[in-house]
Amino acid sequence: MSEVHSDQLLAEVAALPQLPGVYRYFDQAGGVLYVGKARNLKKRVSSYFQKNHGGTRIGHMVGKIARMETTVVRSEAEALLLENNLIKALNPRFNILFRDDKSYPYLKIHGAADKVGSEEQTAAQFPRVAYYRGAVDRKHRYFGPYPSAWAVKESIQLLQKVFRLRTCEDTVFANRTRPCLLYQIKRCSGPCVSLVSVEDYQRDVRNAEAFLLGDAQQVLQRLEARMMEHAEKLEFEQAAELRNQVAALSRVLHQQSVDTGTDKDVDILAARVQGGKACVNLAMVRGGRHLGDRAYFPTHLEDAAAVRDFDRGEDAGQDGASSQPVEVQVLEAFIAQHYIGVPVPPFLITSHPVGRELIGALSEQSGVRINAVHNPREQRRVWLEMADKNAGLQLARLLAEEGSQQARTRALVEALQLEPDNxxxxxxxxxxxxxxxxxxxxxxxxxxxxxxxxxxxxxxxxxxxxxxxxxxxxxxxxxxxxxxxxxxxxxxxxxxxxxxxxxxxxxxxxxxxxxxxxxxxxxxxxxxxxxxxxxxxxxxxxxxxxxxxxxxxxxxxxxxxxxxxxxxxxxxxxxxxxxxxxxxxxxxxxxxxxxxxxxxxxxxxxxxxxITGMRARRAKVRVGGSKLEEIPGVGAKKRARLLQRFGGIRGVASAGVEDIATVEGISRELAEEIYRALH
Known part of the structure; x- marks a missing residue:
């Protein structure tokens, strides 16, 4: 193959160090062909150019290589992290690529507990529970990640039923004068109008956090002990409230008895390959609760599998003869790419054995000791069988949809007598x-x-x-x-x-x-x-x-x-x-x-x-969203203060001139102008 490559490229290959690192191949147009890692850069990269690969997929890729880039790293873990960061960023043609178009959702408890001490009750003393998607910080408590928005919302409903935590925005909390409907249906304890003390509410917050972390039985025992204490003191109203809370939590635990077990945080990964397509089904267990699953479909499967087999052969010294099941390649690619920027649970259950080096590198990268099992027993086996079955169903659905869509496209082309190039x-x-x-x-x-x-x-x-x-x-x-x-x-x-x-x-x-x-x-x-x-x-x-x-x-x-x-x-x-x-x-x-x-x-x-676009535009026009931006003297900062103070444009529109004038930076004259514009 060396005759089709430039002398400069071959000289760069010959000068590579015998150190661990990551290499990238580029074609003539600058497109990325392949990203790989190696313990020995010189040995691995040289193997691509020392042989005639013929008309194989390897030969097809090598024949397109016009230049390369390499990066030397200190360890296998660093190489793993850099390789998969580059794969996700560069989308190379000959790598298995998993696309994740959105971040995972979390359940967020705003603020920290134990903010007691101020005589005046504020929103900060009553943390709210909310759905969240984005970067996390240390100011709040986050639980997850969850496989879907539905799983987060279901968990929030459980917390409302059992612990009656608030979900309203702080601006709404600050402006309430009477309890909302959630209080009436016993989904909130009414902290906005002082119907619960700070101490009792924050005790419920701590119990909710313990429940989310998998300590539901301990929470149940603590609630039962408090209930008996109140009963002994003849405080029957408080005892009845705790009795209702215990009953609600018991119902939740009974409904989820199939899912609970000794494991608190586990990811179950099952891979299926068929018809040139693959599916990885990820099921999540958090706090001992099975939260659901999510399917992923990689691209570039067949070309990438051929190149990966070649790499493994070189590592084994078998001249490319060693092969690895495609399911294992898919699982390893998913694990390496998925857990970049996503918390890794301490336990992974996989449908096929994955390399110890990969798990070791992942542990080193995340700072968490990770164990991986591919032949589990008891409850873990039930989880794995469920994930494997769902992977098969999702893959069958994908193949059926692709086949039917191609048939529909062909039928339309023939019906209209069109002649597309492809x-x-x-x-x-x-x-x-x-x-x-x-x-x-x-x-x-x-x-x-x-x-x-x-x-x-x-x-x-x-x-x-x-x-x-x-x-x-x-x-x-x-x-x-x-x-x-x-x-x-x-x-x-x-x-x-x-x-x-x-x-x-x-x-x-x-x-x-x-x-x-x-x-x-x-x-x-x-x-x-x-x-x-x-x-x-x-x-x-x-x-x-x-x-x-x-x-x-x-x-x-x-x-x-x-x-x-x-x-x-x-x-x-x-x-x-x-x-x-x-x-x-x-x-x-x-x-x-x-x-x-x-x-x-x-x-x-x-x-x-x-329809969806028209409705959104119509709603914006009707509530005056665009009018606020068009008022002279109301810039971005003043608009943000108004919206934050009154909880949205509807709140601003319902406020009087005196109320609007109390916002920082809003004069009496400007408040009158805003009122006239919105009315």
Whole structure:
């Protein structure tokens, strides 16, 4: 392989030190091919360039290497941390990559307990419990992470039922004059109106923390002891309150008796591989309670597995002959990447054995002694079997969805007689208009690409300057805004000129010009510009399609990509007809058609996206959110003080001039101006 690489690269390989480190391979365009770690950089990296790997996946990668970068580290743990940080940051083509699009949620208890001493009762003396997602700090107590928002909210409901902790914001707490509905239904002890003492409330906070940490039986015993003390003193009201608390906690423990055990904090990891896809199911046990699970699907599986097998062979000195089950590779990649920035529990249960070096490096990195077991017994085996079954179900669902989506895409292409360059790259953009009696009009654009909806490419357009309720004008505006730049790019492309004779063509041949410009736009898109979709769906019949046709004709784009989804007789689902902008007859695909199912899926998603945006915009307008920002003299700091003082824009709107003037930085004159603007 050395003849295809530059002398400079080979010289860099020969000069590498025999020390542990991390290496990165780059292709000619600067893209990252692979990130790896090694105990001996010189030995590992040299092995890639000393052999002819032929047409294997290794050979395919090595043939693309144009340059490399290396970093020397002190230990295997440092190499592990750096390798997986780089994998997550650089997204290399030949590494198993797990994407985590959002951080884990936590249950947060604001402030610390034991803030007794002040005669005046404040919000800080009554910590509140809340759902939280983000970076943690030392000012508050955090419990988790939890696998889902549902698991956090369920735990908060348990704390409300048993310990009656408050969940309201501090601004709401400070302005209450009577207890809220949660107090009435016995989900809060009413600290905002002094219906519970600071000492009793903070005792409940400590018991709640102990419950979350898995000491539920000790909490139950303490509550029972206090109940008996009050009963002996003939304090029957206090004893009854504790009796209710004990009963509520007993019910919770009974309902979760299947989940409790000797383990308090455990992660259960099960991997399944099938059909070129993999799934890792992570189940979490925190405080002895099974909180649920979450599925992860890695990318770059097959290429990465081949490269990892090669690396293991070099480590074993077997000339690449040693192989490792793909499930083990997937599990090790997940463990290495997942626990960067996420607390590691002291115990891992895995469906396959993972390397001791990995667990040792993870322990060194986290400062927690971690044990991993792959053949557990009793309750742990039940957990693992459950996680393994869920991994299989999630993987089967993924494969079924991908297969069905590909079949739907192919059915739509065939039904509309389209000829995309590559069906896997088939792109649909769908538009919908939404408003309420002309108020807060918005247009939505959703994108279907690579056989699935692409949420990150969705766009909303605020429609202005039209007659309220004029959907045709709204459609004209959004299409012009969406595709005008694309049309300019197509006209500016060097190969976008019309074929000979088209410049002098009569008006009847305008569609030929549009097709030529569209072809230029598509070719320009392959060079990095925006791409004209293979299909543009508009939610509507002949009227909306005619408007779209006018816009595309003015922009010089291909009219054949425009299709309208016209509701059938009685607006019944399954009776929709497709209306074409290029003059073809309407088509009814049939209510059981896979093509119609895909069209309906995309159309409904566009409608949902438009509705949610319109409602949010309408709500902002109705409560005066935008008016506060437009008041002269009210900048960001004053606006923040107002919102914090009154608990939101509704609170500001309901406040009087005298109340507004008490906010720092707000004069009497400005308070009157704010009051007038909001009324």
């Amino acid at each position: 069906i896997d790259n088939f792109r649909v953009e769908c538009f919908d208009i939404s408003h309420t009696a002309g108020e807060a009009t918005q247009a939505s654009c959703v994108v279907f690409h690579h056989h699935k909806m692409q949420n990150s490419e969705y766009r909303r357009y605020n429609i202005e300057g039209i007659t309220p309720g004029d959907d045709y004008a709204a459609m004209r505006q959004v299409l012009a805004r969406r595709y005008s730049r694309l049309a300019e790019a197509g006209r500016d492309a060097p190969d976008a000129s019309p074929p000979p004779g088209v410049e002098d063509a009569p008006a009847a041949d305008a569609e030929v010009e549009a097709g030529a410009a569209s072809a230029g736009a598509r070719r320009a898109s392959r060079g990095g510009a925006a791409r004209l979709p293979d299909l543009v769906l508009v939610d509507g019949g002949k009227g909306q399609v005619s408007m779209a046709r006018e816009v595309f004709a003015e922009l010089g784009l291909d009219l054949s990509v425009i299709v309208g989804v016209e509701k059938g007789e009685g607006r019944r689902v399954g009776l929709e007809e497709l209306v074409f902008a290029d003059g073809r007859e309407k088509v009814w695909l049939g209510k059981d058609s896979a093509a119609l199912m895909l069209v309906a899926q995309i159309r409904d998603e566009a409608h949902r996206f438009a």
